[in-house]
Amino acid sequence: MTPLLDVRSLVKEFPPRRRREPPVRAVDGVDLALVAGEVYGLVGESGSGKTTVARCILGLAQPTAGTIVYDGLDLGAADRPTLRRARRELQLVFQQPAAALDPRMTVSQLVAEPLRTHGLARGAALRDRIERLLAEVGLSAALLSRYPHELSGGQCQRVVIARALSTSPRLLVLDEPTSALDVVVQAQILNLLLELRAQHGLSFLLISHDLGVVGHLSDRIGVMYLGRLVEEGPAADVLRSPKHPYTRALLSSRRGRGSASLDTAPPLRGETPPPWAAPGGCRFHPRCPLRERLGSPPLCEREEPHLDDGGHAAACHFLEAAS
Amino acid sequence: MSVLLEIDDLAVDFVRDGRVATRAVRGVSLELSAGEALGIVGETGCGKTVTGLSILRMLPPTARTRGRIAFNGLELLELPERALRDLRGRRISMVFQAPGTSFNPVFPLGRQLQHVAERHLGLNRRESARLVAERLREVGLPDPERTMRLYPHELSGGMLQRAMIAMALLCRPSLLIADEPTTALDVTLAEQILRLLRSLQRELGFAVFFISHDLDLVGDFCDRVAVLYAGRVIESGPAAELLENARHPYTKALIAALPRHGRPGAALETVSGNVPAGLEEPPGCAFAPRCPIAAAECLTGPPPLTLTGDRAVACYRWDAA
Numbered sequence: 001m002t003p004l005l006d007v008r009s010l011v012k013e014f015p016p017r018r019r020r021e022p023p024v025r026a027v028d029g030v031d032l033a034l035v036a037g038e039v040y041g042l043v044g045e046s047g048s049g050k051t052t053v054a055r056c057i058l059g060l061a062q063p064t065a066g067t068i069v070y071d072g073l074d075l076g077a078a079d080r081p082t083l084r085r086a087r088r089e090l091q092l093v094f095q096q097p098a099a100a101l102d103p104r105m106t107v108s109q110l111v112a113e114p115l116r117t118h119g120l121a122r123g124a125a126l127r128d129r130i131e132r133l134l135a136e137v138g139l140s141a142a143l144l145s146r147y148p149h150e151l152s153g154g155q156c157q158r159v160v161i162a163r164a165l166s167t168s169p170r171l172l173v174l175d176e177p178t179s180a181l182d183v184v185v186q187a188q189i190l191n192l193l194l195e196l197r198a199q200h201g202l203s204f205l206l207i208s209h210d211l212g213v214v215g216h217l218s219d220r221i222g223v224m225y226l227g228r229l230v231e232e233g234p235a236a237d238v239l240r241s242p243k244h245p246y247t248r249a250l251l252s253s254r255r256g257r258g259s260a261s262l263d264t265a266p267p268l269r270g271e272t273p274p275p276w277a278a279p280g281g282c283r284f285h286p287r288c289p290l291r292e293r294l295g296s297p298p299l300c301e302r303e304e305p306h307l308d309d310g311g312h313a314a315a316c317h318f319l320e321a322a323s
Numbered sequence: 324m325s326v327l328l329e330i331d332d333l334a335v336d337f338v339r340d341g342r343v344a345t346r347a348v349r350g351v352s353l354e355l356s357a358g359e360a361l362g363i364v365g366e367t368g369c370g371k372t373v374t375g376l377s378i379l380r381m382l383p384p385t386a387r388t389r390g391r392i393a394f395n396g397l398e399l400l401e402l403p404e405r406a407l408r409d410l411r412g413r414r415i416s417m418v419f420q421a422p423g424t425s426f427n428p429v430f431p432l433g434r435q436l437q438h439v440a441e442r443h444l445g446l447n448r449r450e451s452a453r454l455v456a457e458r459l460r461e462v463g464l465p466d467p468e469r470t471m472r473l474y475p476h477e478l479s480g481g482m483l484q485r486a487m488i489a490m491a492l493l494c495r496p497s498l499l500i501a502d503e504p505t506t507a508l509d510v511t512l513a514e515q516i517l518r519l520l521r522s523l524q525r526e527l528g529f530a531v532f533f534i535s536h537d538l539d540l541v542g543d544f545c546d547r548v549a550v551l552y553a554g555r556v557i558e559s560g561p562a563a564e565l566l567e568n569a570r571h572p573y574t575k576a577l578i579a580a581l582p583r584h585g586r587p588g589a590a591l592e593t594v595s596g597n598v599p600a601g602l603e604e605p606p607g608c609a610f611a612p613r614c615p616i617a618a619a620e621c622l623t624g625p626p627p628l629t630l631t632g633d634r635a636v637a638c639y640r641w642d643a644a
Contacts, residue, residue: 182366187580216582256539
């Protein structure tokens, strides 16, 4: 199947903190493909580069290298009008719903904005469309004249989703869509997203640090560490039988496993280094519990492991030893 | 075990322009034994942080506090400010969510910790430096002498959170109030900090008042859990038991809303609506408008927190269904 979104060898560098230092690589060679109707969950801790990947896909950041092909269209090579049309089908839902909404605009104006920008509706048709969008995200028309500060966090996120839906997108990039919300509201928003996906055949690129959320929504999962994908596969496989030692550590960092689990050694020591101090070889090697167990084989420091394409794969030199 | 902290019918209002603008806490009673870890769970606005801050009277001047808080026989709400200052950071300490904003950016870390030791324990500079180095080593910070010379911005989030714990435990308090101590941290780091807190608690025997929105986390860390809704305790009991067999429909809703309890791709069980805001006071049980098992009796008045064994629940109908 041709993927709806095909990201190849994506690299994004940022200028160094000091002159004469090399640029900072936030994303360092990411391949990622998403077929129509699929939910792809991108997991990682802060600094893993997951948000930068999303920003590159949406054209909010200019990739340093690599290609992003959406529905057969190379976004890096397309002209402006073509890009504009593609952007209509690619929409974004941010983490902080309140910050994503202009505080001086009413709900009605906020939902109308993308429709006006893309020239999709006006007059009575516009009003009609706004009301239908609100109903679709579960908001009453009574909120039309309200301002964002008069709404709860969950209602704000519904407005953000209504805005994203207004241009009839095919792919929604969801960047931590529920991490600012309480658990009950989170469940409501997750349910809404699942419903919208079923109704419209939407695809999601879901970015989150929360394995519970990602596992609940995703068909495939990619795990990022320091700018690279270290594991990828069908969601159930990755969650049930993780291959990479980092994914294993993430999974055993989940809570709700009983009091005694806190009396054992932590699954990982240390912190993720900043991208300008990424270690050579396998970039996980200084923190890797598997490498320690194997007596620090020199290969881990010498050579960057490769992530195979397709199926369930992990970028680790010692996968057999891990299982 | 002896009762260390007793909160009795605590109510906190916030006033604006001479009028009550928010009723944050509406009659909370809690008990904490020496050495025990009590988890306070609830959603944003349920009153958990305000309850925590009222113990050391750290609320802004717009707060109006009623009720009683007793710590080791001391009436905290009536204590003169000077006596309270001797208590803060010495016998009761706090650890906050954002380690980055909890230190003064213009002083080296060591100085800030030494100040606590000098103020509370009457140590001189040399003695305090030695004690601080020892305490930093205890929380797993390598090379404490060097760390002490660093400014907060030169430390990572994980190192700062460790330093905050070292500062809180510097004088060996008998109560630690931890308000979302790992919420701002990445998961693998949060695990390190939780285990550190757990092992220090085992070793030093202090009690923990653990505030969190994360039911799973509190369930693992704490001995007992109290669930707050709209400024009241609606259920409490031993942590593992409460999570496994919740009685209050709101606690049940909180648990069912966790994605790990759902089938992947299927709708999660949830309740509709929002937490009542500000001054809203539903005529009966505050949860009734959202409650799946509410009936006429639920509108008669707020249900009392009724104790059976070591479990308590504030619901007229929890055993009706």
